[in-house]
Structure formats: structure tokens, C-alpha cells
Amino acid sequence: MLPKGADRERILELLEEEGGLRPGVVTKVHQQTGVPEADIYGVATFYHLLDPEGGVRVCQGLSCKLAGCDQVKADLDARGKKASYVACLGRCDFAPAAWDPEGDPTTPETAFSPSDPSFAIDLLGADAPRYDALEIARERGSDWVVGELETSGLQGRGGAGFPTHFKWNAVRGQAERERYIALNADEGEPGTFKDREVILRRPHLVLEGLAIAAEVLAVNDIYIYIRGEFGQVRAALERALSAAQARGDLGDHPRWHFVDGHGAYICGEETALIEALEGKRGMPRLRPPYPVEKGFRDKPTLVQNVETIACVPAIVRQGGAWFRDAGRTQPGSKLYCVSGHVARPGVYEAPLGVSLRDLLDLAGGVVGTLKAFSPGGASSGFLPADQIDLPLDFKSLADAGSMLGSAGLVVLNDTADMVEAALIQAVFFEDESCGQCAPCRIGTQMLRQALERYRAGETDALAHVSNIAWGMGEASICGLGQAAWMPLSSAMKYFPDEFEPTD
Ligand SMILES: Cc1cc2nc3c(=O)[nH]c(=O)nc-3n(C[C@H](O)[C@H](O)[C@H](O)COP(=O)(O)O)c2cc1C
């Protein structure tokens, strides 16, 4: 229980304003908020962007490792520049990526699929701020909008693929009138950088989708939680919002709040995101209750991914059936991020259910010979080259023992060492586990240690991997621990030669 008058929700913002965890800052923030100092210290140490000693952040995600991030770090060290590794920078298309918080915040332009107005996002289309879908939603009413969402078959693009209309109905159905929307723009899954481009290139689509959701769910406050390294992205959205408000496109409500992430992958998980909004360590909550019943401030909350919300205006304007028919094996068009050993890493919109072969055509082909790919972020594990024609949709990938996740595809050619690739992902999950539950905290550590021992020549080091994986899958609180074993287990399954005892 906090002391009366304590203002916990401001502590992360205040810590950031003070330049992170510097001497004297905790006391100062305590005096401004009333939150106990030990509590503030506990929060501050959870977020790596609040470490003032971090210097240049060098990404050690899979694509950046493949592209030689260790050399980048070594060069910075040799120049005497302060630098530290981070799990992911959301710039796999510019691998090996490094980010200097003091330097130029801009991201160079990535590669895209050609403009195609028959797709919901159409990244290269003009971001014409029409807001006519918002007008249509107001005229036709909430039941009609949710009905079109249901017809569209839109599933969440943040990773879990949950039907969007279901969540909107669940929030609408709550008796509680104080409700919130939280836009999940934390985009931290290695291999994924699509939400960055949606906001940079189509900010009005995002704003219009959010305004429609606020109208349908009778929400007065929208929180935009945006990853801390995306300063330029946040600025693009703020500019678009100011322009739309100045033109009167959005009306007087809802109120818009921007909140920066502070460098913790787990805060992309929706309940951890809510904890961060409330000024706490980003530790996922036990469910139920789900955020649609008790989310931000314990009130009904719709947490929605950027791409999902950006699909809404097109569905309202052109109808649910139009969106559904744009898919190949499942409804809708989808943004796929392609990086690793490909000629043109980038963001490619395509019918949901295209294959890696189709995406490679868009991305200029494999550099070298295809060996493996990770279809949907670190949590999706690895698939072998002979799965090149598998439809990349929610169902087909789940049937194959993988997942579409955030559709961050990383392509590996035959120079890749699968033990090394599994180790890169194991290090990621160990670093980013919030440590709250034992199966994940200890399991991620055991998997990383087992791989290191195996590499050091201990031939039976991987003997217990399936037991550890079972425990993590069954008993972890959130999706991180439930899937963190997938890279190693799938690498062992599909590339047994590389994991055979060597003595
Ligand atoms: C470990 C973990 C990390 C996640 N990271 C993100 C993220 O960066 N962005 C995102 O939109 N969803 C992320 N999710 C999924 C969210 O929990 C949630 O399902 C999503 O934001 C809901 O929006 P959607 O229905 O539009 O997909 C993550 C889930 C887990 C388990």
C-alpha cells in the first residue's frame, strides 16, 4: 500500500527527466511523488534505459549477431567509447545495429513491398488524413463496427493472434464506465520492426483506428506506450496528432497520453505493459482477470498492437468481407518483417498465408543458400529450409509446432551454426526474463548454461533439455517463459547432426 498522496505513475517519467539512476535522483523522485525510495530504486533498476552508464547500445539480437555486432562493440571499445550490449533495438533491417542515445535519432529508410491499395496498411500509400472511416463508425454505430470486425476475421498482430472483435466486445460489455485503451507500440521482439514503419509512414491510420476504438468502447483516455529507442517514431505520431487535432478531425475527446518505454522487452507483454504504465517493474500479471476486465488502474482496458489498430480504418471503410478476402489461407493482409541473410531486409505486406519463398522474391532472395529460418520472432524457434513453402499464418505455423508471432522472419544461410543460433536466443530470453517465476528465471539460465557446456565439449550437457522445456511450458506465468525453450528444442529437432555427442 502506498502512502496517501503518493504518485506512482509519474516515477518513470521523472527518473527519465533526471537522466536515469544518478546519485541523489531516487531521493528527489521520492520527494516529488511520495513513493518510498526503496520502491523507486527497485523500479529504476528494472529498465536498462535508466542506466546512465549504458553508453552506445549495441544490439545482440539474432540478425545483428549474424551481421557481426561483436565487431561493432569491439570497435567502439577500441575507440574508448562507452558501449553496452542490448537484447534488441528494433532495427534488424540495418544489422548490425547500434544506437547512441545522445546521437542522431533518425532511422534510415528500409525496403518495402510496392504500394498496393488492396491491402489494409499499404505502407507506401499516401497517408491522406481523411478520417472518413471515423465518420462512418459514428454514423453506423458500435454494433455495426464490431460486426464488421468479426466478419473481417482480424486477429491481433502483436503475437497472440487473438480475435480483435472478441476483445472489443469484452470491453464494451463491462459495467464499469471508466475504461482505457493502451496502444502497444513497444515492439521488442527480435526480428520485428513493422510497427515502427506503420507509425512513421501511416500515423493517421493509427490515430484513426484508435479514435474508432475509443468511439466504439466509450473510452476517454488513450495511452500510447512506445518503445524508448523510437524517439523519431513518437515524434511522427505526435506531429500527426497535432495536425489532426488542429483540423478538428478527432473532435474533443478522447484525451491522448504518450508514455515512453524504458528498455525492457517484457513490457510488450500486455499485463507487464500495464504495470509499466502504473509506474512499476514490468512484471506480467496472473490471469484471470484479463485486461479487458481489470487492466490499467484495475479498469477495463483494450491493449492493442499498432498494426492491428491500423487495419481498422480500412475494415470500416471497405467492409469486413473485403479485408477477409485479402488473405490467402487466413483473413487479411499482413506485414512481414524479413531480415538476416537476405538481399533486401525490409517490411513486406502480403496476403496472410504467403510462404517464405514468396517473401524471398520480395526481399531479393537469400544471400547464399537457405538453411533455416525463424518465422515469427525469437519465441517461434527455427524451421528448416524444406519448410520454404509452408503458409506463414497463425494456424499452419502452430500446426508445425512454431508460431507466426509478430511475423519477424530471420533467414539463416548455410554458414549459420545452429548451436550458436540457439545460444543467441537463449541469452536473449535469460536477459529479458523478468525473474518473477522460477520455471522461467531458472529454466532460461539452465538452457543457456547447457548450451555453453555443450559447446565446451560436455557431450551430455543437453540431456535434460526436454524436461526443462516441459517445466517452463507448463508452469511459467507468461508467454516468455512458455516459449523460451523453442529455439533450442527446434534446433535440436531439425538439425540433429549439430547436436550429436561428439565423443
Ligand atoms: C514476452 C511477450 C512480449 C510481447 N511483446 C509485444 C510487443 O512488443 N508488441 C505487441 O503488440 N505485442 C506484444 N506481445 C503480445 C501482447 O501481450 C498482446 O497480446 C498484444 O499487445 C495484444 O494486441 P493484439 O491483440 O492487437 O495483438 C508480447 C507478448 C509476450 C508474451
Ligand code: SF4
Ligand atoms: S514467464 Fe518469465 S518473463 Fe514471464 S512472468 Fe515468469 S519470469 Fe517473468
